[in-house]
Amino acid sequence: MSEQTKLDEEIVTNGINVTEYEQIVAAVRDDPELAKFEFRARNVWEMGGFNRTTISGLYGAGEEHGTEGRCFVVEAAEPPVLLGEDQAPNPVEYLLHALTSCLTSSIIYKAAARGVNIESVESTLEGDLDARAFLELSDEERKGYQNIRATFRVKSDASAEELKEMAEFSPVLDVVRHGTPVTLQIEKA
Amino acid sequence: MSEQTKLDEEIVTNGINVTEYEQIVAAVRDDPELAKFEFRARNVWEMGGFNRTTISGLYGAGEEHGTEGRCFVVEAAEPPVLLGEDQAPNPVEYLLHALTSCLTSSIIYKAAARGVNIESVESTLEGDLDARAFLELSDEERKGYQNIRATFRVKSDASAEELKEMAEFSPVLDVVRHGTPVTLQIEKA
Numbered sequence: 001m002s003e004q005t006k007l008d009e010e011i012v013t014n015g016i017n018v019t020e021y022e023q024i025v026a027a028v029r030d031d032p033e034l035a036k037f038e039f040r041a042r043n044v045w046e047m048g049g050f051n052r053t054t055i056s057g058l059y060g061a062g063e064e065h066g067t068e069g070r071c072f073v074v075e076a077a078e079p080p081v082l083l084g085e086d087q088a089p090n091p092v093e094y095l096l097h098a099l100t101s102c103l104t105s106s107i108i109y110k111a112a113a114r115g116v117n118i119e120s121v122e123s124t125l126e127g128d129l130d131a132r133a134f135l136e137l138s139d140e141e142r143k144g145y146q147n148i149r150a151t152f153r154v155k156s157d158a159s160a161e162e163l164k165e166m167a168e169f170s171p172v173l174d175v176v177r178h179g180t181p182v183t184l185q186i187e188k189a
Numbered sequence: 190m191s192e193q194t195k196l197d198e199e200i201v202t203n204g205i206n207v208t209e210y211e212q213i214v215a216a217v218r219d220d221p222e223l224a225k226f227e228f229r230a231r232n233v234w235e236m237g238g239f240n241r242t243t244i245s246g247l248y249g250a251g252e253e254h255g256t257e258g259r260c261f262v263v264e265a266a267e268p269p270v271l272l273g274e275d276q277a278p279n280p281v282e283y284l285l286h287a288l289t290s291c292l293t294s295s296i297i298y299k300a301a302a303r304g305v306n307i308e309s310v311e312s313t314l315e316g317d318l319d320a321r322a323f324l325e326l327s328d329e330e331r332k333g334y335q336n337i338r339a340t341f342r343v344k345s346d347a348s349a350e351e352l353k354e355m356a357e358f359s360p361v362l363d364v365v366r367h368g369t370p371v372t373l374q375i376e377k378a
Contacts, residue, residue, distance in 0.1 A: 014237065015239070016237050024324070025326065028320065028326055035319050035326070036318075036320075037317070037320060038316065039281050039315070040314065041285035041286050041289055042312070042314075043289040043290060043293055043313075044310070044311050045309065047203075048204025049204075049294050051293045053285075053289060055282045055285075055286065060320075065269075065270050066275075070268070072277060074278065076286070076294070079247065079255065081247075081249050082249075083210060090228075090294075091288075091291030092228050093229075093247075094263070094290065095361050096244075097230050097232070097242040097244065098281070098284040099371070100230050101232060101240050101265035101279075101280040102280030103373070104232055104240045105240065105267065105280060106323075108238065109323075120233075121232075122233050124230070125229065125230045126228070127229075128226070129227075129228065129360060131217065131225075132217060132221060134298075135213070137218055141224075142363055142367075143359065143360045143362075143363040144362070144364035144369060145360070145369040147370050147372065149372045150372065151374045152374065152375045152376065153376050153378040154375060154376070155378040156377075160375045160377055167373060167375065168373070171281050171318060171333040171334070172280050172333065173371060176365075176368065176371055179367045179368035180316075180333060180335070180337055180366070181337070181366070182288070182336075182362060182365055182366050183336065183338045184353060184357070185338075186343060186349045186353045188342075188343060188345075189309060189311070189342040
């Protein structure tokens with residue numbers, strides 16, 4: 001089979017190469033070790049509420065990725081109402097970004113794998129947070145979000161019910177809904 | 190008291206205006222409603238694993254903020270090993286960014302409030318994720334991170350124990366460790 005023929009036979013749905021997706025599923029079924037990923041982030045404090053995260057390499061599918069050239073720098077800051085200078089979104093806003101981008105991609109990937117075309121996805125997220133616990137003014141409130149509301153508008157032939165089931169494969173949704181153990185180690189520099 | 194005298198009396202520690210911080214604590218003690226915040230994010234899918242979040246307004250301390258001019262656009266994508274084109278960090282990497290930036294700011298703010306100078310904060314985070322649940326190859330693995338390891342190096346007079354207690358005020362840490370209810374609504378466009 002020529003390369004051209006092979007390319008002609010590749011199926012791409014919603015921008016996802018479904019042929020490759022199915023090859024990954026087959027490879028992981030044969031060797032579950034290929035499903036193991038490690039993601040990483042490195043942060044350096046600048047000043048006040050302003051700090052900077054570098055994201056480069058990751059491990060997955062049995063090897064290191066991004067060792068040459070992959071490097072993203074993402075800033076976090078606080079708005080003036082939280083005593084910052086607003087150079088960037090704040091950490092709890094980035095949590096909403098992580099969640100909504102993951103829900104969106106989960107719909108797109110799952111739909112592609114099932115042969116469902118998606119025309120558009122838009123979403124809005126809102127999170128309620130009471131600052132009293134952080135300010136040590138209350139033991140009754142929690143520190144993090146009390147609730148998060150995610151509303152999606154999707155243009156597609158799939159039913160709302162099926163789209164929701166696709167979204168619920170989201171890894172970030174799983175972490176936010178059910179929690180993940182975090183080992184926190186502080187060393188003196 | 191003249192404005193100059195007032196400015197001279199303001200205490201700034203770690204880049205945080207502690208005088209204003211204490212005014213906020215006093216105001217919230219008098220009126221707990223001022224502690225209520227709503228953070229927001231709006232996402233639009235581009236193609237494949239690539240999508241874009243806009244972060245602008247927020248509600249807090251009794252009023253809307255950022256209605257004029259505050260607008261951040263944050264992109265998310267997937268690396269080639271996850272069938273993307275690597276235009277930006279991916280959603281689970283942004284979750285690590287949200288967590289590490291929040292832990293860092295919690296140390297900075299709490300230290301400032303307690304009069305503790307921080308010289309530097311650096312951190313590395315690693316998260317383990319098994320893709321089998323997403324690929325529908327296993328019911329035994331979870332979809333999200335199995336574990337997250339956060340290692341901080343802090344230059345300061347405070348003990349590692351006190352720094353850890355400060356970090357544990359982090360709202361994102363609370364969400365990631367303990368989970369938050371997420372209402373997910375899908376509408377057909």
